[in-house]
Amino acid sequence: MYRKILLLLLSLTMVGCGTVNTVFRDDYVVKVNMKDAKTKCSSIPRVYSGFSYDFCLLNAEPYSASSGIQALTPFVLVDIVLSGVADTVLLPYGIYKQVDDGNIQLNR
Numbered sequence: 001m002y003r004k005i006l007l008l009l010l011s012l013t014m015v016g017c018g019t020v021n022t023v024f025r026d027d028y029v030v031k032v033n034m035k036d037a038k039t040k041c042s043s044i045p046r047v048y049s050g051f052s053y054d055f056c057l058l059n060a061e062p063y064s065a066s067s068g069i070q071a072l073t074p075f076v077l078v079d080i081v082l083s084g085v086a087d088t089v090l091l092p093y094g095i096y097k098q099v100d101d102g103n104i105q106l107n108r
Contacts, residue, residue, distance in 0.1 A: 017079055018057075019050025019086040023093070027104050034106045037061075043103035047094040050083030 022030055022044060034041060034056060041056035054076050087094060 017050060017086065018053035018083040019090065022046070022049035022053050022104065023090060023097075030104050031106050034060075039106070042107045043105050045103050046098040046101065047091070048084070048087040049094060049104065050087045051080060054080040054083055 021033065030044065030053065034044075034053075037057055038061040039056040040059060040061070041052075044052045044056065057076050058073070058080075
């Protein structure tokens with residue numbers, strides 16, 4: 001039973017994982033997500049992009065109480081740690097993409 005709960009939590013975390021969103025998805029998706037969150041970030045570096053993505057989510061404008069997104073803050077805090085680990089594993093690829101493409105621009 002505990003394995004199923006752990007697997008479910010891990011699956012939910014991976015869906016919202018900052019590293020998955022920034023490395024394996026198009027830049028446009030990241031831009032839309034950050035716009036929806038009303039973040040103050042203007043760009044996200046590709047090196048440790050998942051960590052930066054989550055940090056931007058934590059520093060976004062406060063959400064309305066009716067949106068229910070404030071309840072996700074603990075998950076973002078957990079995801080920062082998991083994204084940091086995933087970003088470290090993907091560091092060579094992140095460096096390559098940073099040199100090749102530069103930062104993910106959010107204001108364009």
